[in-house]
Amino acid sequence: MNLRKLVLVGNGMAGVRCIEEILKLAPNRFEIAIFGSEPHPNYNRILLSSVLAGDADIRDIVLNDWNWYEQNGIKLHTGQTVTKIDTEKHLVYTDGGIVESYDDLILATGSLPFMLSLPGADKEGVIAFRDIKDCETMIEASRKYKKAIVIGGGLLGLEAARGLLNLSMEVSVVHIFDNLMERQLDPVASKMLQRELEAQGMRFLMEKHSEEILGDRRVTGLRFKDGTVEEADLIIMAVGIKPNVALAKENGIEVNRGIVVNDFLETSVPNVYAVGECAEHRGMVYGLVAPLFEQGQVLAKRICKRETDPYEGSIVYTKLKVSGVDVFSAGEFMDSPDTRAIRVHDEFAGIYKKILVRDNKVVGAVLFGDTSDSTRILQMMKNETNVMEIKRVSVLENPDSAGVSGMAAVAAMSDEEIICGCNGVSKGTIVQAIQEKGLCSVEDIKGCTGASRSCGGCKQLVAQVLESVLGDKAQIAAQKEPICSCTSLSREEVLAEIKEKHLTTVKEVMYVLGWNQEEGCSKCRPALNYYLNMLWPEEHEDERASRFVNERLHANIQKDGTYSVVPRMYGGVTSPSELKRIAEVAEKYQVPMVKVTGGQRIDLLGVKKEDLPKIWAELDMPSGFAYGKALRTVKTCVGSDFCRFGTQNSIQMGIDIEKKFERINTPAKFKMAVSGCPRNCAESGIKDLGVVGIDGGWEIYVGGNGGVHLRAGDLLCKVKTEEEVMEWTGAFMQYYRENANYGERTSYWVERVGLANIQKVLEDPETRRQLNERIDVALSVLKDPWKEIVQNEEVRAVYEELPVLA
Ligand SMILES: Cc1cc2nc3c(=O)[nH]c(=O)nc-3n(C[C@H](O)[C@H](O)[C@H](O)COP(=O)(O)OP(=O)(O)OC[C@H]3O[C@@H](n4cnc5c(N)ncnc54)[C@H](O)[C@@H]3O)c2cc1C
Ligand code: SF4
Numbered sequence: 001m002n003l004r005k006l007v008l009v010g011n012g013m014a015g016v017r018c019i020e021e022i023l024k025l026a027p028n029r030f031e032i033a034i035f036g037s038e039p040h041p042n043y044n045r046i047l048l049s050s051v052l053a054g055d056a057d058i059r060d061i062v063l064n065d066w067n068w069y070e071q072n073g074i075k076l077h078t079g080q081t082v083t084k085i086d087t088e089k090h091l092v093y094t095d096g097g098i099v100e101s102y103d104d105l106i107l108a109t110g111s112l113p114f115m116l117s118l119p120g121a122d123k124e125g126v127i128a129f130r131d132i133k134d135c136e137t138m139i140e141a142s143r144k145y146k147k148a149i150v151i152g153g154g155l156l157g158l159e160a161a162r163g164l165l166n167l168s169m170e171v172s173v174v175h176i177f178d179n180l181m182e183r184q185l186d187p188v189a190s191k192m193l194q195r196e197l198e199a200q201g202m203r204f205l206m207e208k209h210s211e212e213i214l215g216d217r218r219v220t221g222l223r224f225k226d227g228t229v230e231e232a233d234l235i236i237m238a239v240g241i242k243p244n245v246a247l248a249k250e251n252g253i254e255v256n257r258g259i260v261v262n263d264f265l266e267t268s269v270p271n272v273y274a275v276g277e278c279a280e281h282r283g284m285v286y287g288l289v290a291p292l293f294e295q296g297q298v299l300a301k302r303i304c305k306r307e308t309d310p311y312e313g314s315i316v317y318t319k320l321k322v323s324g325v326d327v328f329s330a331g332e333f334m335d336s337p338d339t340r341a342i343r344v345h346d347e348f349a350g351i352y353k354k355i356l357v358r359d360n361k362v363v364g365a366v367l368f369g370d371t372s373d374s375t376r377i378l379q380m381m382k383n384e385t386n387v388m389e390i391k392r393v394s395v396l397e398n399p400d401s402a403g404v405s406g407m408a409a410v411a412a413m414s415d416e417e418i419i420c421g422c423n424g425v426s427k428g429t430i431v432q433a434i435q436e437k438g439l440c441s442v443e444d445i446k447g448c449t450g451a452s453r454s455c456g457g458c459k460q461l462v463a464q465v466l467e468s469v470l471g472d473k474a475q476i477a478a479q480k481e482p483i484c485s486c487t488s489l490s491r492e493e494v495l496a497e498i499k500e501k502h503l504t505t506v507k508e509v510m511y512v513l514g515w516n517q518e519e520g521c522s523k524c525r526p527a528l529n530y531y532l533n534m535l536w537p538e539e540h541e542d543e544r545a546s547r548f549v550n551e552r553l554h555a556n557i558q559k560d561g562t563y564s565v566v567p568r569m570y571g572g573v574t575s576p577s578e579l580k581r582i583a584e585v586a587e588k589y590q591v592p593m594v595k596v597t598g599g600q601r602i603d604l605l606g607v608k609k610e611d612l613p614k615i616w617a618e619l620d621m622p623s624g625f626a627y628g629k630a631l632r633t634v635k636t637c638v639g640s641d642f643c644r645f646g647t648q649n650s651i652q653m654g655i656d657i658e659k660k661f662e663r664i665n666t667p668a669k670f671k672m673a674v675s676g677c678p679r680n681c682a683e684s685g686i687k688d689l690g691v692v693g694i695d696g697g698w699e700i701y702v703g704g705n706g707g708v709h710l711r712a713g714d715l716l717c718k719v720k721t722e723e724e725v726m727e728w729t730g731a732f733m734q735y736y737r738e739n740a741n742y743g744e745r746t747s748y749w750v751e752r753v754g755l756a757n758i759q760k761v762l763e764d765p766e767t768r769r770q771l772n773e774r775i776d777v778a779l780s781v782l783k784d785p786w787k788e789i790v791q792n793e794e795v796r797a798v799y800e801e802l803p804v805l806a
Contacts, residue, residue: 003028003029003030003031004029004030004031004103004104005030005031005033005100005101005102005103005104006019006022006030006031006032006033006102006103006104006105006106007032007033007035007092007100007102007104007105007106008032008033008034008035008105008106008108009035009082009092009105009106009107009108009109009247010035010036010106010108010109010110010276010278011034011035011036011038011040011041011076011078012036012042012045012108012110012276013042013044013045013046013063013276013289013292013454014108014110014275014276014277014289014292014293014295014296015034015106015108015275015276015296016034016042016063016064016108017292017293017296018106018108018275018295018296018297018299018300019032019074020064021296021297021299021300021301022300022303022304023072024300025301025304025306026304027072029304030104031073031075032072032073032074032075033074033075033076033077033100033102034069034074034075034076034077035077035080035081035082035092035094035098035100036076036077036078036079036080037079037080037081038078038079038131038133039078039079039559039560040062040078040132040559041062041063041064041065041066041068041069041076041078042062042063042064043058043061043062043063043132044061044062044063044453044454045130045131046289046321046422046454046455047060047061047455047456048061048131048132048134048135049159049160049162049163049321050321051132051135052135052138052139052159052160052163052166052167053159053162053163053166054163054166055323058132058135063453064522065522066557067522067525067526068521068522071519071522071525077094077096077098079096079560079561080094080095080096080098081095081096082094082247083095083247084250084251085105085247085248085251085272086251087251087252087253087269087272089101090102090103090105090271092105102271103271104271104273104303105271105272105273106272106273106274106275106299106303107247107248107253107267107272107273107274107275107279108274108275108276108278109244109245109247109248109276109278110243110244110276110277110278111130111241111242111243111244111277111278111287112130112241112242112243112244113128113129113130113237113238113240113241114237114239114240114241114242115128115237115239116210116237116239118210118211118212119211119212119213120212120213120214120215120219121213121237123213123215123217123218123219124217124218124219125141125145125215125218125219125232125233125234125235126213126219126235127234127235127236127237128236128237128238129156129157129159129160129236129238130241138160138163138164138167138234138236139167141233141234142164142167142168142169142234145169145233145234146169146170147169147170147172147231147233147234148161148164148169148170148171148172148232148233148234148235148236149171149172149173149174149222149230149232149234149235149236150164150171150172150173150174150235150236150238151174151210151222151235151236151237151238151239152173152174152175152236152237152238152239153173153174153175153177153180153181153204153206154180154181154182154183154238154240155181155184155318155320156238157173157175157236157238157239158173158180158181158193158197158202158322159320159321159322160236160238161173161197161202161236162197162200162202162322162323164234164236165200165201165202169234170203171201171202171203172202172203172204172205172230172232173202173203173204173205174205174208174210174222174224174230175204175205175206175208176207176209177206177207178206178207179191180193180194180197180204181193181318181320181327184318184327184333184366185327185329185366185368186333186334186335186354186366188345188352188354189327189329189352189354189366189368192350192352192368192369193320193325193327193368196324196325196350197322197325200324200325205224205230208224208228209224209225210222210223210224210225211223211224211225213235214229218233219232219234219235220232220233222235241277241287242257243257243258243259243277243278243279243280243285244277244278245258245259245278248267248274248278252269253267253268253269253272253274254267254268255280256283257280257285258274258277258278258279258280258285259274259278259279259280260280261273261274261275261279261281262281263282263298263310263311263312264298264299264302264308264310264311265279265281265295265298265299265302265311266302273299273303275292275295275296275299276292276295276296277292279295281295281311281313282312282313284313286316288316288317288318289422289454289455290314290317290421290422290423290424291313291314291316293422293423293424294311294314294424295311297424298310299311315330315331315378315381315382316330316331317330317331317374317378317421319371319374319455319457321455321457326367326368326369326370326371327367327368327371328365328366328368328371329364329365329366329367330364330365330374330377330378330381331356331363331364331365331381332364333354333356333364333365333366335356338358339356339357339358339363339364340356340357340358341354341355341356341357342354342355342357342387346369349369350368350369351368351369351370352366352367352368352369353365353366353367353368353370353373354366354367355377357387360386360387360388361381361384361385361386361387362377362380362381362385362387364381365377365378365381371457374457375417375418375419375421375458375461376413376417378418378421379416379418382418383416410427410461410464410465410468411468413427414427415427415428415431416428419451419461419462419465420450420451420452420453420454420458420461420462421457421458422453422454422455422457422458423449423450423451423453423454425449425450425451427465429449429451430445430449430451430462430465430466431465431469433445433449434465434466434469434470435469437488437516438488438516439466439485439488440466440470440482440488441466441481441482441485442459442462442463442466443482443484443485444482444485444488445462445465445466445485446462446485447484447485447486447517447521448485448516448517483523483527483741483742484520484521484523484524484527485521485523486510486515486516486517486520486521486523486524487513487514487515487516487524489513491527491531491741494509494513494528494531495531495535497509497512497513498532498535499535503532504532504536504539504540505532505540505543506520506525506528506529506532506543509528509532510524510528525543526742527741527742527743529542529543530665530667530742531742533665533778534665534737534738534778537777537778537781538777538781554612554623554785554786554789555607555609555612555623555627556626556627558605558606560606562605562607562609563607563608563609563612564603564604564605564606564607564626565603565604565607565612565615565616565619565623566597566601566602566603566604566623566626567582567601567602567604567619567621567622567623568601568621568622568623568658568662569600569601569602569621570634570654570655570658570659570662571634571636571651571652571655571658571674572599572601572633572635572636572651572654573636573651573655574602578621581618581619581620581621582594582602582604582619582621584618585615585618585619586604588618589607589608589611589614589615591604591605591606591607592605592606593605593606597626597633599626599632599633599635599671600633600635600636601626601633603626613790613796616786616789616790617790622662622784622786622787623786625663628669629665629666629667629668629669629670629743630663630664630665630666630669630670631658631661631662631663631664631666631670631672631733632669632670632671632672633671633672634654634655634657634658634672634674635654635671635672635673635674635682635687636650636651636653636654636655636673636674636675636682637650637651637674637675637680637681637682638650638651638676638681639651639652639653639674639675639676639693640676640693643676643677643681645676645677645679646676646677646693647676647677647693647694647695648676648677648693648694648698649676649693650674650675650676650682650691650693651674653674653691653693653698653722653725654672654673654674656722656726657672657674657691657725657726657729658672660726660730660779661729661733661775661779663779663782663783663784664733664737664775664778664779664782665737666733666736666737667736667740667741667742667743667744667749668740668742668744668745669688669745670688670689670733670736670746671687671688672687672688672689672690672691672729673687673690673691674690674691674692674693675690675691675692675693676693677692677693677694678692678693678694680692683706684701684704684713685701685704685712685713686704686705686706686710686711686712686713687701687704687705687706687713688702688703688704688705688745688746688747689701689702689713689729689732689733689746690702690704690713691725691729694718696720697718697719697720697721698718698719698720698722698725699715699717699718700715700716700717700718700719700725700728700729700732701713701715701716702714702716702732702746702750702755702758703746703747703749703750703751703755704746705745705746705747707745709745709748711747711751714750716732716755716758716759716762717759717762717763727768727772728762728768730768730771730776731762731767731768731771731772731775732758733775734771734772734774734775734778735758735761735762735771736749737775737778738771738774739753
């Protein structure tokens with residue numbers, strides 16, 4: 001069957017969300033290609049504020065990882081900006097020379113930050129707050145510089161300012177008006193907000209008009225129209241956004257403020273649609289995700305030729321994501337002659353709530369200090385509830401203070417009421433998913449329904465719905481952690497079922513154990529693949545599709561889309577001829593950077609994907625598993641052969657260990673080191689397994705980590721001979737392989753399980769023998785993946801495929 005070709009321009013929140021809806025409605029209707037200017041897979045832009053504030057890591061905010069695109073057969077072109085559309089021939093062109101044809105084209109190019117055209121605005125240190133790159137620039141600047149100015153006292157500016165405070169910068173917020181967030185808050189709430197943020201350490205320069213950015217190459221300060229100057233090493237402009245419409249405009253698609261769309265998100269050109277911040281619908285351009293997701297749902301149905309109601313616009317609402325400050329605003333917020341207000345203002349408790357009513361219906365609300373009513377009020381606005389029929393002030397009564405528990409209030413909510421506003425998930429949908437799919441955690445619900453997946457503001461409410469459905473069982477369920485949101489089974493239960501039912505493929509596990517998502521997700525697929533490989537080393541055929549991109553391609557993908565190659569040098573030892581070969585290959589393929597790694601290996605960075613097989617062939621050295629959840633390197637010191645202090649031959653020990661255990665998969669990456677004496681020059685104390693030479697023997701340390709979670713290793717045992725080092729190493733690795741959760745580093749595992757427990761198991765010689773026997777079987781079936789790729793033309797073709805798609 002010929003599939004229709006669907007192209008999405010813009011790999012952001014609205015566009016990809018629409019693709020998710022399309023995949024749900026018609027998984028086999030389209031061949032999909034996505035273009036994104038940024039080098040990342042789709043991520044949650046909303047949570048950049050949390051990354052900046054240190055509450056999340058960039059990796060935590062990825063919504064759909066590289067695996068997701070591959071699993072759904074989507075061709076993803078990151079780092080590619082679409083520059084031209086031929087609407088007659090149905091082709092799009094990128095700045096990187098890619099040409100793609102389409103039957104249907106969705107434009108979801110988002111917005112561009114509005115930059116004030118002040119003199120000096122092009123200086124180093126003047127940035128916006130829009131994407132991962134901006135976020136990284138701020139984090140980096142905070143390491144070197146002290147003073148930051150945020151221009152703009154709106155939602156984005158305040159979130160940026162809070163993040164910079166967390167990064168220990170001194171932060172001043174410059175605002176042209178007298179009130180912060182003047183587009184969402186009335187003066188009372190605005191002043192309460194300012195006081196709260198001042199208490200947190202933010203400085204405010206209100207009613208200030210910026211005139212010039214000072215400095216030579218880098219910014220040093222900001223001068224205002226009144227002649228005053230404020231020093232700064234970093235300036236964030238957060239003064240607004242403008243729809244990114246250039247691509248549409250230059251290619252004959254009707255544009256006003258945004259790309260003009262009708263109620264079905266169709267543009268002025270047939271088969272070209274627009275969704276998200278770049279689109280203008282009935283004169284409105286939205287800058288928050290909830291409306292964009294609503295648009296995406298309608299567009300998905302339209303494109304899949306399903307019946308759909310038209311999109312008629314959205315009610316917008318805002319929550320500020322600054323810890324310690326609860327602010328909510330929806331619809332109208334300023335009193336006007338034809339509205340009446342219901343207010344609660346408790347200056348002692350710092351609580352202010354106001355709802356505006358016109359014709360007996362709620363038309364807007366501002367909540368400060370307690371936003372627990374927000375979902376309910378929003379629902380009243382959507383349902384156009386008549387407030388004359390209820391005791392009016394009860395609209396603003398906190399259920400807890402009114403003697404009704406939050407739980408009871410949730411239980412009293414109707415099934416239609418929306419719990420997650422960003423994603424439009426109702427209580428009924430969540431309850432149904434809990435009951436029908438056996439969900440037992442907020443994470444499960446997030447994975448299955450999308451609730452709490454965006455701003456996360458509704459997490460508590462989702463937890464209350466869960467509790468209201470499961471009762472006591474929710475507590476028990478909370479203690480049992482499912483391996484991902486596709487199942488309610490824990491790792492132990494899954495492993496027991498695999499063993500008992502002798503399940504041998506990922507698909508089989510999902511089918512037999514009733515996974516709620518047929519294809520699983522990027523969390524469970526690699527985990528199951530690992531468990532199956534570990535349990536049935538001889539039987540289970542490694543499923544490449546269930547591995548993360550680095551492991552699938554056997555090379556480490558870098559942030560610009562190139563790869564790195566790390567030839568294996570056992571124990572960190574190399575030879576002049578190997579070095580010569582590495583240098584020649586690096587020269588021939590113009591490798592932009594050759595670097596020595598922390599693990600004593602040579603890294604060839606910036607390799608093009610299509611060059612990988614040729615490089616591996618010409619190097620003729622096994623490549624190191626520099627990226628995988630496997631044994632990485634065994635770092636060594638010079639040891640007794642050369643060192644004046646060395647008591648043991650650490651180099652040979654390191655080489656022997658690395659040769660024996662190379663390629664073995666482990667639940668997480670596994671690093672080792674061998675030092676020739678307690679001076680520990682190979683840093684054996686911060687490795688997953690570190691060996692230290694002592695007089696007359698060796699010490700073995702485990703659970704060490706030099707990474708984010710810095711941890712000194714624990715002494716597992718002291719042994720006398722090299723054979724015993726090997727025996728204990730094999731036994732420890734296999735015990736970890738069999739018992740840790742997939743993704744769990746030894747530093748966490750040793751702490752979770754307890755060193756004494758591990759020692760107790762491994763002290764028994766018979767157990768050590770059996771563990772070694774099992775790891776030996778696993779090692780005996782491993783092959784050199786690079787050799788396979790070099791020798792097998794079919795596999796090689798995957799790498800050499802040219803990126804031009806006509
Ligand atoms: C720090 C921050 C905090 C926020 N907080 C909230 C919040 O709490 N609540 C809320 O509802 N909203 C929030 N937002 C707004 C929300 O993130 C946006 O409304 C949403 O991301 C818009 O989705 P989009 O797909 O239209 O655009 P985007 O997510 O911006 O995606 C557009 C993508 O298209 C790419 N692109 C553009 N042109 C091209 C081209 N020609 N070729 C290829 N790719 C192209 C861009 O690089 C970009 O990655 C926040 C935004 C930021 C920056
Ligand atoms: S650890 Fe001991 S043997 Fe190894 S290099 Fe350092 S001092 Fe020498």
